[in-house]
Amino acid sequence: MSGVDKKLVRAWVRQQSGPARRAALPVVAVGCLNTLIGIGQAWCMASVIGSLLQTRGAQVLGLIASFAVLSACRALCLYFQENLAARAGIAARERLRRSVLDSVIGIGPALLRRQHSAEIAALLVDRIEVLDGYFARWLPASMTWMVFPAFVLVAVFVVDPRAALILAVCGALVPVSQAVFGIGAALASRNQFLAMVRLQARFLDRIRGIATIVLSNATDREAKALSGAADDLRKRTMKILRIAFLSSAAIDIAMVIAIIMIVLTQGHFIHIDAFAAPSIYPAPHFTETLFALFLVPEFFAPFRGLALAYQDRAHAAGAAEAMEAIENGESLPGTDDLSALAPPVLVVTVEAKALSYRWNEAAPYVFKDLDFSVSPDEILVLDGPSGAGKSTLIELLLGFIKPSAGTIQFNYRDIATLRGRDIARHLAWIGQKPVLFAGTLRENLLFARPDADEMRLQRAIEAAAIDHFLKDLPQGLDTVIGEGGFGLSGGQAQRVAIGRAYLKDAPLLLLDEPTAHLDPETEAGIIEALRRLSEGRTVILSAHSQAMKALGTKSLKLGLSASVEPCA
Template sequence: MGEMSTKRTAATRSWTRTQSRLGRQQARPAILAGLCGCIASLLQAWCVALILAAGLSGAGQHRLLLEALAGFVAAALARAALQAAGEILASRAGIAARRRLRGEALQGMIQAGPALLRDRHSGAIAALLVDRIEAVDGFFARWLPSATLAMAAPALVLAVAWLVQPYAALVLFCCGLAVPVMQAVFGIGAAAASRRQFQALSRLQVTFVDRVRGIATLVLAGRTEDEAQRLAIAAAELRRRTMRVLRVAFLSSAGLDCALAVALVAIALHDGGRLLHAAVSPAPGSAPSLSVNRALFVLLLVPEFFAPLRSFALAYQDRMQAGACAEALAWLPQAASSAPPDSPARPVAVAGVTVTLQDVRYGWSEARGRVLDGLSFSAAPGETVLLSGPSGAGKSTVIELLLGFIEPQAGRILIDGIDLREMAPAQRAGMIGWIGQNPMLFAGSLRENILFGRPDADTAALQRALAVAALDDLVAALPDGLETRIGEGGYGVSGGQAQRVAIARAALHGAPLLLLDEPTAHLDPDTERSILASLRELARDRTVVMATHALEAQSLAGRRIELRPAEHAAPPEAADAIPPMPRPLPAMVEPQPAMANPLAATVDRGVV
């Protein structure tokens, strides 16, 4: 566990490093705009100080003052423009970064394929693609520019201050140095604690979302009030702990305030003292107005000096959010450099292909052992093979292997003599049509959903596909026909109709090999019968491999292959790998409940 979290932190850190490098290039224009703005504000401060000093002394050349006023206006306009430009450039940098990250994530997801869905809810995958990547905007748009500006801009201010008033520069330097020191003193412990707190807070939010989603279940169980109180207590407890953390964390912001106040007061008092001295006993030959001018200038520099440090501190939370995104992206397989090949190649043979499985072995996980242990069969062109057997016998596993979603751990799968692994994904997709238990209907029109099987199909092909799926009557009855919208998640479409859409899709796709995975598992008997009739129509002239339950198998003609669940769920190798246990004392040799279940036994050993 500890090792895993270290690995994760390391992955997060390397992700952050890579992204910082990529993002900093994009952030360069925004940083440049920030620096130019800083120079303009220095110029402005100089003009202001000049005019105020003249106002105080009552002297000063009118023409010079008007020039200073004009300079102030020009600098103000420049600053406004630079500030706006900086914001727009930062937004652009954030957009470029998100577009890049989302593109990478998309490619990774499509390459990883359905394997992702095994341990993640599709909602979580979509949330990664949308929300997690949106949340990373601040990292590129705010954090990266402000991290550079927090160093460069104060340095610039300091250099100018040094030229004008070395003492003030020294004060600013010391106070500025104190900021990171104080942040280190109060911040390091607080940062770790606040990261934990941040997690606790987001956990509470997740719990809240979860309880709201399940509100109907809670209401029916009569447990609303209990849950409401539990939520309130959890929130109160979290608040107490959060405040304890914040009490320390806010000390580092107080450090920034403190540094600013010290610098301001120190410079005001020191320069004030010198000016007072000069005013009361003027030294011969000195030019006091210039000195006032300089003193006011450095005083005006104090807020300028601390402003970039403040926005740096504000942008820190953007950095933390990026960490969360990095963790979420880390489990996504890295996209290979080559882009996935485009639309599938058209199938070559229409009359069916030969499918051969040679001694195929596959197990979903070591703990559960092999599902398929040396399966061999062959389906001739145009032949229908029905795979039957109880759940867990590996029917769906065979279909997934043929689809290429998973690869056999031993043995070979050949289509027309070519190893499935040697086929390009597009070639494979062109050979294979597939209908599963719950076909996915995409948001869009009925036409778009059917054309999913072959986007460039003509009207005649579409009509033929509708006829095969027995959808033509239904489409004719719909007021909008093929243009009927199908809502998010396929609303307004019954299970039978969805299955018909899938059949039409497969018919349009026209692949010579058809894989069917219990296509009528969730349908009532009447619908099932008519869907099976459509499937028989679709199966004509094609090679079909179908995972079936009893009723389906009875009504389809074909060769039946009975799969049996692997009797020994724990693979023999796994047992061998475990060192022999010291012989226990006779009294201890009791049949343990866990031993009755090989699965449990393996899990137990795995933990030890």
Template sequence: MQAIAGAAAWLKDQRRTVKSHLQRALLVGALGTALLAVQSWLLAWGLNQVIFLHAPARRLWPALLGISALALARWGLGWLGRRCSQAAGAAVVLRMRQQLLAKIQRLGPAWIAHRDSGELVTRVVDGVETLGPYFGRYLPQVSAAGLYPLVILVAVFPADWVAGLTLLVTAPLIPVFMVLLGRLAEQASQRRWQMLTRLGSQFMDVLQGLGTLRLFGAAQAARQRLAGAGEGYRRETMGVLRVAFLSSLVLEFFATVSIAVVAVLVGFRLFFGHEVFLFGMFVLLLAPEYFLPLRAMGALRHAKMDAVAFAEDAVKLLAEDEPEPARGKARPGGEAITVTLRGVTFEHDGGRGGLRDLDLTIAGGCTLALVGPSGAGKSTLLSLLLAQSRPSAGSLLINGVPLAEVDLTWWRQQLSWVPQKPRLFIGSVADNLRIARPDATQSELEAAASKACLLPVIEALPQGWDTPLGEQGYGLSGGEAQRLALARAFLRNTPVLILDEPCQALDGDTAARVEQALQAYGRGRTVIQAVHRLEQARQSDAIAVLEHGRLAAFGRHDVLLAEGGLYAQLWQQGVLA
């Protein structure tokens, strides 16, 4: 219940941001309802003239023209009201998507790495879209249900106070039954939303692991699990719709009964001569319109349920604790950048892995290879250097200045980063490479691609540099995508280069050529790389051997071999990971 109350309060806060749009939609609708009353009066007057007074046709033309003009005016007002309502919904969706993306960006890559990507996608894409119908249709209809019937009552009471009183007494029955049915509907909608987020997570897992599933012959089983989850989601969706249809049925029943009561009262009073046909017909024309806003609100109740279900998740996400923003302004000088770690400790959630009291100096202009068993802390150290995470103890210095005091924008401008699994985006090959430098010329692109041994691959593509790549670099092999990421680093041309096994997905001949290019590129730069290939460690200026988050050994290849420690064992096994 607290979660629902928090979601309702959050939705109320969002409503204030589009208050002007909603108010305009409400006023336009109220004016349209007033014109409807005038139109109904003209229609009732015309019928009275034809049926009882046998008026000639020429007397009806003004009324017919007025009815036509009013119908056209109401259509225009209806269009304008919908535009205002839709603008409210679109504004909230756009702003909320921006807020969620900004929040996720502030939480950072370290937070994202421990969250389910499918769930995040479902929240930011499908979840945010539920706010459109809520603010663009449901809320305007709630306001209309409160105001438009009052406008009709103002018109009905002077014509027939008995019918007006009947409408006034029967109207509250509809909201009462909406509340009674609302609890059941909200529970069903929350179950549906939870199932949708799980389904999104499962789908993303299957997509990302499709190669593994096919290799082990488990693709069919995964398909069946997805089909089962999809069927469960279908059942939950149908359950929500059943509740919505039941609610609509109840509302229609009571609205129909109320209109029938009004019609019976008007009929009996006409029969006994206590009612004038003109006033009775006027009331009967307006009675269905009196209940229409209430009935429409009930039909849109599922929009509220979906929005409340999403709002609960949105409130939790927006309340996540963010890392304290960096406020450093220092920009350490020097020809080369030296990185020093003093007693650096970092623990992942649950206390697993990380670094423990690590002391290490990475001299400026030198190449350092990080080696060690899986889980030794290599990736954690790279994450700290990239300022994606912060140490829980100790300090990381850039040319003697603590990283906490350094301008992070400046620091990241000094870095080039080649991850183990590079991220490629929808766009052309040139677009993906220009992420490193948007203003790069074509000759600079070709030079960077040539260093990464990628130029022949690009030239063989159907459209060359303009060949479109799909999400995750669809159309390039793993090795080709790795080379494109290396070309980005060459194009960026920064004093610090950080790599996480840059040649892992390359064949031996290509890897050798890329390593030569890296050696040439790295002269005079600070290069830090987590390596698995023996030659990469051997050719480095220094090697840091990590074990259980601690520095087990440090030195050159031949010195570490002579010491006979962990590095020598890994070398003898022929693997450094």
């Protein structure tokens, strides 16, 4: 693990340590009880065997009964330990998912410019899922790997100090070997995760671009590249398994050495008397030695648990790194110290004052010192050639990016002082390609306002002219559309977006070339629906087509010397 990783994990662990360690405490407490019961079991078992061998007909029923009771208690402890660990894992993953999702939503679409969507999905689903091991196994194991062996060592020391010394020496060898394997395991695990994310991103890209691949006759090439990436993942996974096997083998070797040494150093552990009637009988310290031998696996179990959980720590490092990459991003105005646009307003006047924007310090300004205002019932058309900055200005109005200089005001209030959710509450946005989620048409429409009643829904359907194609859908409003569902044409999908905007009923409407991919006839129908939607609202629209531009009441010519003109 690199220095940066270590620092990241430490910072992340510190941040998580409060609730996560608190959640791990019951697991640790039950684990302590479990170890003590294990010691008791070992004593009962050793005593039963010792007594039977030393004294014929010895009374061992009490010891056997104690062993049975302890075994039942141990089973209960194991059950509770697993249960508590699983709960701690679930709670921690829930907490993390919420916090990462908040960050993702807080940054908004700007995040997709610097991170592949597959990476974000992998973090939210896979990386956080594997953190289960970190919370359920690594945290308790790292809190107890010295404590449990110490319990065992004290118990063995009391009955057989020589065996305790052997255990201590062999036990001390384990952390050395684990440190060697651990470094390799962390690195291998990190590389494996990167290979997996790369493969996921590649798959997602290729599935999205399946038509281009087929039409470019590139299927063989792509299949080869995908199989190469899958093979890379396989090799990295095998490397992890090899390291895990070696690390476990190192503990087994230390355990076997401890057993052999205890037996060898005990001298006459069992006497074979071949002179009198040939018989085998135990040495006087037989029970104590047997007790120490039974406790050897118990002594090494926490080391094994820690070694197994080391990979979970490596996963946490990867997740911490990915979360850092997301959380370091510039957030939308969404923090609670910003004031809300309360109460909800019915009309919005938009004003830009000396507004300038450039994508970064090295890039030229997209526009500079822009001044304009749009009142309710006005439609401002953003005009200009491709690359003039129409979409950039709409992103600024949406609050997805922040001005390099100047301000945007809604009702004379700088939107930099508004919370992201308050900006969103007061506007509806329709882009070039509406997103249809996998679900029914009804769910897709109600996405904008889940609590809308049937009458409101019907009004939106009529106003957006969705009823024109509704009768052609197999199950009407309950037809499943979106990914894997019934396909809608570009114009029909755009009508769904207009229907959503009707339902949202926001005072400000932002339209970013909503008819960009439509034929003139379909465009005319959409424009009609948009004209109805625009009534009484403040509208800003970006368009290339003359028919769309004709909707405007004034136009803003974008370019470095921008100017506002009334529409003819």
